[in-house]
Amino acid sequence: MQHTLTFTGENIHATITVPTNTLLADAAQHAGVDIGQPCGGQGRCGRCAVQVTLGNARRRSTLRLSPEDIAQGFALACQTVVEGDLAIYVGPQEKIERRLTTDRVVAEITVPPDYDYDQVQSIQRVHLDLAPPSLEDQTDDWSRLQTALRTQVKMEKVACSLHLLQTLSDTLRAGEWQVTAVVERNIQQPEMPMRLIEIYPGRVDEYSPLWGAAVDIGTTTITLWLVDLVSGQVKAQVAEYNGQIGRGEDVISRIIYSSKNGGREELRQRVLDTINGLLDTACKRVKVRPEDVMKCSIAGNSTMIHLLLGIPAGNIRLSPFITSVNHPPLLIGSEVGLAIHHEGTVDCLPGVASYVGADITAGVLSSGLEDSENVTLFIDVGTNGETVLGNRDWMVTCACSAGPAFEGAGVLNGMRATTGAIEEVWINSESLEPTYRVIGGGKPKGICGSGLISLLSEAFLTGVIDKAGNVNLSAKTKRVREGSHGGEYVVAWGTETETGEDIVLSRVDVDNLLRAKAAIYAGFTVLADTVGVPLESTSRGLVGGSVGKYINVEKAVQIGLLPDMEWSRFEFLGNTSVKGAYYALLDWRRRERIGDIARRMTYIELSADNSFYDAFTSALFLPHTDMTRFPSVAQALDKT
C-alpha cells in the first residue's frame, strides 16, 4: 500500500509516495530531504528526530525521546516506519550539515631537499619524435610508439590501456609524429612493465607542471594538496568536512550505515563528492583541470579507505576485526571514481589493521618517528585517536574512538580551524570575562579544536566548570546560565559574532570533549603500560591531526589530553597524514617506507583489553582522577 508524505521545514517542501513500512529516513532521502544520522541510523544519538504533525507513524525505538517529545509528535527518522499518510516537519539540521566554504589552509610546506623528480618520481613525462609511416614502413601506431619509448627514452615494456589505444592514432597524427607521453614506472621493480597514462600531441615544456594530489580522508575532515610533481611544490591546499558525516560521526556508525541496503554505495558517493569537490576547488585556484591530475596518493583510516573503494567494511567492526585489504593495489582514477585523469594512478597507502590505517603509517613517516633513535610518542588527535609508540627499531600502535569533538564536530558551536574560528580563549579569573583570538581576525563564527581545548582549560582553571565538567551556575557572571542543553558559558555575545547568535560552551559539549580527551589519554597510557615503557621516558611527543598544529601544549596538558611531560618535548605537526601522503606522492622510496612501516608496526587491540576501559573512565575528569599524574596542573590549581 502506498502513502503520501509531505516534508516541510526551512527551505524544505517535498512530497513523496512510498509503500507501507518504508523507513522515514529512506523516504526523506528519496524525497531529497537530507536528515543527518550522526550515529549511522542506530537510533542512539537522537539527532535525526523530526516532528510528525499529521498522521501516524510506528516508532521502533524511542530510546532518545521523552514522553513529552512523543506527545509532540517527535520521532527518530532512522527508527520510524510509515504506516499511513504523514505530514512531517524537519527542524533545523546540525551546523555540520551546512557545507562550509573551503578556504585557504595555511600549512607551511617545504619540498624535501632531496627531491629529484627524474630519480624518485614514478610519473614521468617524456617527449618522443617518431618516424612517420610510409609504404616502406607500415608499422602499426602502437608498435611505432613502443619503439620510440624503447630507443629514445629507454622505456622497455610499456603497457597501454584500451582507452588510450582508442585515441592513439589521432594523437600521433595531430602532433605530426611529435608527442609527449606521461608514463608510470615502477622504480622498485624496473623489470615490471610501465604504464602509459596519457599521450599529447606535440612537445610540452619540460619544466611546466605535472599534477598530482595528496589526500587525507579523515572521518571528519578531508584535506587535499595539489602538487606540481616536477618541482615538488604544493600549489594549493584545501579541506572540507567529509560528506559522510551526516551518516555517522565515527567509523563504527559509518560501518553500520554502510551495511544497510544501499548504504555502502551512498557513503562511497559522498566521500567521492567531497574529494572531487576539493579537487575542483584546488584546480580552479591554480587554473588547471582535474583531469590534468595524473596521480593521487590517499591516506585515511582503514574504514575510510574501504568506503572509498566500495569494499565491505562490516568485518572491521566485528570481532576479530578484520579488514578486507590493508595494502590496496594501485588503481586508476576511472575505476575509483575520482575526477582526476581517467588513467591517472590512485595509490591508497597501506594501513596496519582495522583501527590503525594509512593515515597513521603516513603520519609516522612524515613525523620522523620511524627514523628516530629515541623512543617517541606519536598521537593523532583525530576522530579515531590513534597512538604510536616506538623508534627506528620497534613500533606499537593502538586506536580508540575519540569522536569528532576536537575537529569541531558534535559540538554546538564547533567548526573547523578556518576563517572565523575562535582558536584560543583566555578567561579572566576575577571577572570571568573571556578574551579570544579569531582566525583571520574578523568576527567569530564558532570555535575550532584548539579553541575548545583552550576554552575547556581556562574554564576549568577559573572554576567556571568543575573537574567533572559541571558548569558552575553560581559563578558570578552573566556568561554562565542555564541553556537548552544544560548549563553553558557564553564565549561571545551575539552582538560580537558573525551569525548574530551567542557562541557558547554547553554541558553537552564539555561531555563530548571529556570523552574525546579521555579516550586519547587512555589509549597511549595503556599502550605504554603494555610495552612497559613509562611515558616519562619518551624523548618526544609528536602531535598530529588537522587540529594539532594550533594546540597550546600547556592547555592540552591542563585538560589531561596530553601527558604531563616537559612542554618543550612536544611538537605539533599539523596534519601528518596528508603530509605523509604528499611525501609518498613525490617519492617512490618514501612510498615504500610507508609499506615497511605498515608491516613493522605491532597493533594492540584495545577492545580486547579491559584495562582500556578502566583507564578511560579514570580520565573522564579534568585533568584526571589521579592528580599525581599531573603535577604541573596540581601546581597551577594551587596557585589560583
Next chain:
Amino acid sequence: MQHTLTFTGENIHATITVPTNTLLADAAQHAGVDIGQPCGGQGRCGRCAVQVTLGNARRRSTLRLSPEDIAQGFALACQTVVEGDLAIYVGPQEKIERRLTTDRVVAEITVPPDYDYDQVQSIQRVHLDLAPPSLEDQTDDWSRLQTALRTQVKMEKVACSLHLLQTLSDTLRAGEWQVTAVVERNIQQPEMPMRLIEIYPGRVDEYSPLWGAAVDIGTTTITLWLVDLVSGQVKAQVAEYNGQIGRGEDVISRIIYSSKNGGREELRQRVLDTINGLLDTACKRVKVRPEDVMKCSIAGNSTMIHLLLGIPAGNIRLSPFITSVNHPPLLIGSEVGLAIHHEGTVDCLPGVASYVGADITAGVLSSGLEDSENVTLFIDVGTNGETVLGNRDWMVTCACSAGPAFEGAGVLNGMRATTGAIEEVWINSESLEPTYRVIGGGKPKGICGSGLISLLSEAFLTGVIDKAGNVNLSAKTKRVREGSHGGEYVVAWGTETETGEDIVLSRVDVDNLLRAKAAIYAGFTVLADTVGVPLESTSRGLVGGSVGKYINVEKAVQIGLLPDMEWSRFEFLGNTSVKGAYYALLDWRRRERIGDIARRMTYIELSADNSFYDAFTSALFLPHTDMTRFPSVAQALDKT
C-alpha cells in the same frame, strides 16, 4: 526547423521529428527503422533506396537512380537530407538483413593430443584452504588469500582487481575459508604477476569444466566455439552473419561508415551484439552462463579487431595503410563489452598489417603451413581474400577485396552454409535440368558458397552462361529467363522451395562471383610472381574460409578460383581462423607461435602494385582469359 517524418513498410510504422538537413538514414535509425547500407553509406550500391511518397527531400547524389526512379520518389537514404515533412515507404530489405537462426555448425574438432591443461593453459583453477582469522591473527582478507596462493599452490605475486576486492570478504566467509580461485598466469614470463579472475566459495570438482571461447570475426560471418579448457573439448559451435553487414559489405565500406559521426560506436555495438548473441546461444546449449566464460581468444582481420575494440580504423584505408595496433594487449571482458566474465581475459590475436590480420596468422598456425618443409599456398576464401605463400623458413602474404559472395552475401538467393542451403549443384548438359543437394536434406532456402561455386561451374560447362558470365537467353530451357536483375537461371522452382519463391542465379550474382574469384586468383598469382615461385612448384594448396570445407575442388578450378594444380594437392580446412583461435585459447605456446607468425610474415601491398589490377581483369572470365593457365578446364570444355 523541425520536420515530421513518417516511415511505412512491411511491419514498419514509425514517426519521428528531426531538424532540417538530417540525413534520411540517420532519421530512420533514430526512428528504429533499419535500412541496410551495404556500401557503408557512400551512395555507391544504391541498396538503401526508399520511396518518398509525400513531401520533398534533397538528393545529394542520384548516381544509382534512373530518372524514372526519381520520378517515382525513390531516394538513397544515405544521400538524401530532410527539408520538410515527409512520408517514406521502405521496401523489403535484403535477405541478409533478416537475422538467420543460428544452427549447428558441424566442424569435426579433435583436441590436440599434446594438450596438457596444467602445463599449457594460462587459466588455472585452484582450491585453497585458508586459516580463519582470530584476535591473534588479524591479517587482512587479501593478504590471507595471497599467503594461501603462495604457500598452497606456489602462485607468487597475484594481482586482484578492485571489483574482486569488493566481493572478497563475503566470498571467503561464505565458503568458510575454503575457496576456489581462477587465476590467469603468464606462462612465458613467470616473473610477471598473475591475475585473479574469480573466487568462488567452497570447493569445485577439479574435472568440472572451465569455460573459454574461440571466436573468428569475419567481415561477413562470425563463428564462436565454446570450449572446456580442462578437457580441451569444443562443446558447442555456432555461427551467424556479422551484425555490421548492413553497414558495409566489405572492410572499406565499414571503415567509411565507422568514420561518420557515431559510426564507430554503432559498428562496435553491432559486432558486440552478434558475438554476445552467439555466446548466449552456445552457452544455453551446454547449460552454462556467459559469465562463466573466463577467457576468449579472438581472431579476425585488422579492421574487424579495430572495430570490435572501438579503435579508429580510418588509417587502414588511406595510404600508407596503417593500423593502430597489430598486437593488442590482453584485455578483460568488461572493458571490451563482451558478456563473458567481468574479469575474463580477452585475447585479440596479433595480425600482420592493415589487410592481413589475426584471422590469417591464426589460419596459418592451424593449417600447419608455418611448420611445413615444402612451399605451401594458403588461401582464405573469405571477404578479404588473403593468401599466404611460404614454409617454415619464409612467408609472404597479400590480400585483395573479394567481397562476400562466397559467403552467400550480396547474392540474390545466397545464404550461409547452414540447414536449407543448396551446397552442390549438377546441371544435365542435355536438358539443362539441375539436381542439387541441400544441407539437412529438406527444402532449399537458398544457395551457400560451395553451391554457388558448383552452380557457376556447371552453368559454364553446360553453356547456360558464357565465359564472360552472360546468361544464354537462347538456351532451350524454361529455366533461363529475363529477370529483374538481367538474365537468370532458375535452380529451384518455388514449388520445391522453403519460401515458395524461385531460387535463381542472376547475371548480377554471376558478376559478383566473378569479381570475387578474380580477386582471389589475382592475389595469389601476383604474390607467387613477386617472390618468383611458380604456383606449380607449391607442394600443397590449403584452402580456408567458413565456406572452404565444402568446396568441390574440380569445380573451384573450373571457375578459375583455384589454380589448375593436381586436385589431390588441395586440402580444404574449413574455418582455419576459428581453429587457430581455438589452439591459442588452449595453449599458450601456440598463442606465442601466432605472435611469431605475425612478426615473421612479409606483407606485400597489392594496392601499390599495378600488376594486381592487370591480373584481376584477366581473371574476370571463366576460368580465365589465358586458357593455357587452365589446361584441365580446356580439356573438359573440349569434351562437352
